[in-house]
Amino acid sequence: MGYKRPNGEIGIRNHLLLIPTVICANQVVNRIAQLVPGTVAIPHQHGCSQIGADKDRTFEVLAGTGRNPNVGGVIVVSLGCEVVDPAALADAIKVTGKPVVFFDIQSVGGSVKAIQHGVEEAKRMMAVLEREPKVPVPLSKLKVGVKCGGSDATSGLASNPALGAAADALAVQGGAVVICETTEIIGAEHVLAERCETPEIKEKLYHIVDRFEKEVERMGADMRGGNPSPGNIAGGLSTIEEKSLGCISKCGTAPIRGVIEYAEPIPDGGLYFMDSPGNDIECVSGMAAGGAHIVCFTTGRGTPTGAAVIPVIKITANSRVAKLMEDNMDVDVSDMLSGTLSLEEAGERIWTEIQEVAAGKMTKAELLGHQEFSINRIGPSL
Numbered sequence: 001m002g003y004k005r006p007n008g009e010i011g012i013r014n015h016l017l018l019i020p021t022v023i024c025a026n027q028v029v030n031r032i033a034q035l036v037p038g039t040v041a042i043p044h045q046h047g048c049s050q051i052g053a054d055k056d057r058t059f060e061v062l063a064g065t066g067r068n069p070n071v072g073g074v075i076v077v078s079l080g081c082e083v084v085d086p087a088a089l090a091d092a093i094k095v096t097g098k099p100v101v102f103f104d105i106q107s108v109g110g111s112v113k114a115i116q117h118g119v120e121e122a123k124r125m126m127a128v129l130e131r132e133p134k135v136p137v138p139l140s141k142l143k144v145g146v147k148c149g150g151s152d153a154t155s156g157l158a159s160n161p162a163l164g165a166a167a168d169a170l171a172v173q174g175g176a177v178v179i180c181e182t183t184e185i186i187g188a189e190h191v192l193a194e195r196c197e198t199p200e201i202k203e204k205l206y207h208i209v210d211r212f213e214k215e216v217e218r219m220g221a222d223m224r225g226g227n228p229s230p231g232n233i234a235g236g237l238s239t240i241e242e243k244s245l246g247c248i249s250k251c252g253t254a255p256i257r258g259v260i261e262y263a264e265p266i267p268d269g270g271l272y273f274m275d276s277p278g279n280d281i282e283c284v285s286g287m288a289a290g291g292a293h294i295v296c297f298t299t300g301r302g303t304p305t306g307a308a309v310i311p312v313i314k315i316t317a318n319s320r321v322a323k324l325m326e327d328n329m330d331v332d333v334s335d336m337l338s339g340t341l342s343l344e345e346a347g348e349r350i351w352t353e354i355q356e357v358a359a360g361k362m363t364k365a366e367l368l369g370h371q372e373f374s375i376n377r378i379g380p381s382l
Contacts, residue, residue, distance in 0.1 A: 001359050002137040003072060006097025010137040011069035012293050012358045014129050015040045015309050016122060018075050019062055021089060022047030022082035028111055029077050032118040038130075039122050042308045042373040047084045054379035055083050059092075061263045061375045064289030066093035066100070070309045072129045073099045075121055077114065080106030099125060134360075140174030142358060143266050145287035145295040145310075146250045147180065149280040152235025152300030156246015158317030158336040158346070159298040165347020166296065166354060167252035171271065178266050178292060179251040180276035180283045182212050187241030188248050192273065196256045204259040208275040231301045250298060262376055263289035280305055281374040284312065294357055296350065304328045306365025308373040311357050314364060315350060328364050 002010040018041040020029040026043035033041035042065060046058040062084065066074045074093050078086035090102040101121055105114040146163055148155055167177045185192055189209045196202035216222075228237045237243045257270035263286045266272055274290060276283045280303060284295050288310045295307060298315045302325040306312045316322050319334035331353050335341035341349075357363055 001134040002141075003069075003132055004135050004137070005069055005072075007095075009069040009096070009291075010141045011072065012142075012360070013070040013309065013311070014072040014132060015070055016073045016075070016126050016129055017042065017066055017071045017309060018077065018118070018122070019066055019089070020044065020047070021062070021076060021078040021084040021086050024048065024079040024082070025077045025105060028105055028114045028118065031115045032075075032077075032122055035115070035119050036122040036126060038126055040308050040371055042371075044373060044375055046375050046377070047082045049382040050083055050379070051382060052379065054377060057262070057378055058375055059084055059089065061285065061289045063089055063092040064263045064265070064291070065285070065309060065373075067096050068288055068291055068309050070293060071098065072132060073125045074101075075118060075125065076100065076102035077118060078102065078104040080104035099128070101125075138174075139170070139355070139358075140269065142170060142173075142175040142294070142354075143178065143268075143292045144170055144175065144354060145178045145180065145284065145292040147280070147283055147287070147295050148184070148247055148250060148298045149278075149305075150299040150301035150303040151232055151237060151243060151246065152318060153237065154235075154300040154317040154334070154337060155298050156237075156243070156249065159300065159315050159333055160246050160250040161343055162317070162333045162336065162346035163250040163296050163298055163315060163350055164252040165343055166350035167250070167271070168254060169347065169351040170354070171252060171254045174269050176266055176269055176272065177251060177254070178260075178272045178274050178287055178290065179248070180274045180287060181247060181278045182208055182275050183278040184240075184247040185209065185244050186213070187239070188244035191245070192248055192256060195254075196259075201256060201259055205256070205273060208259065235301055250296075260290070262286045266290040266292060277376055279374070279376070281307075281372045282376040284310075285373050285375060294354060296354065302328065304365070304368070304370065305372045306363070306368070306370030308371045311363045312365045312370070313350075313353055313357055327368070330364050
């Protein structure tokens with residue numbers, strides 16, 4: 001069951017999204033969200049003193065998040081003098097046919113008046129969204145992101161392969177799967193490359209890995225210590241190659257039909273790779289901006305974070321974490337490591353959870369109010 005959007009897409013949630021175009025509008029947006037239950041705000045630190053590709057990325061992520069099919073309506077709040085044009089941002093979201101309004105704090109007379117105006121608009125739009133009916137939708141419409149974070153040895157051994165089995169189940173239904181984390185396929189990129197459908201797709205996959213490695217070289221930095229992280233190492237992962245081989249298992253066995261840029265729209269049906277950092281929030285925000293409905297997130301160390309407009313399903317194969325962080329974990333497949341749960345059964349357990357969440361079941365992150373959001377930056381502030 002989902003919400004049919006004017007452009008034919010379907011959403012599994014019906015959020016009213018509040019978008020600040022710039023950090024200066026964060027407090028107004030946060031206050032509106034506090035005063036109007038059911039709204040979702042995405043405060044961020046960007047939108048000012050940015051140029052070129054960096055400015056474009058901020059715009060694209062904000063617009064893509066507004067276009068996400070889980071969003072039923074959008075209010076854009078600007079300060080009035082930033083580099084992100086609020087009218088252009090609203091227009092970029094309006095192409096979906098969903099209701100979008102915008103205003104700026106300077107024109108309405110300051111923060112207090114802006115909050116009052118925003119609350120009035122939000123209540124009006126919420127009243128409309130609350131009347132929208134749910135309709136049956138096919139599983140082939142689903143777009144699911146696969147992500148791992150706070151990984152340990154159990155991730156690559158169990159939870160990631162189990163998620164891969166669930167990803168294959170979605171692929172059979174004609175749905176789309178997207179895997180990200182360019183930093184976490186290094187050392188195993190050749191394995192994914194052999195699964196690319198065309199030489200052009202394979203070449204692009206190698207290109208984005210090479211591009212990242214050259215950027216690290218340009219900075220004069222060493223990726224080790226940041227990836228694998230101290231927590232990864234404490235959990236039993238010794239090298240980036242070891243981590244990468246476990247990481248890529250979570251996308252299943254389907255051929256890769258395309259390689260897309262960060263926050264680029266995810267095509268229908270099949271498996272796609274999105275260029276992104278390994279950073280949990282930036283990665284998930286990129287998938288949400290690309291149109292993912294759900295992200296399945298494996299963790300062996302334990303990670304509580306969610307996302308602003310999409311449900312995040314937390315999966316672990318670490319029995320200690322499953323018990324210690326029960327408040328945060330949705331699916332426990334730790335029985336795989338005791339030999340009492342097969343890979344196929346674990347995959348089915350995750351696939352069942354995906355279907356239930358798509359039908360309206362709230363994830364632990366949603367129940368706890370986790371609405372994390374972050375934009376991956378390209379350049380420095382001016």
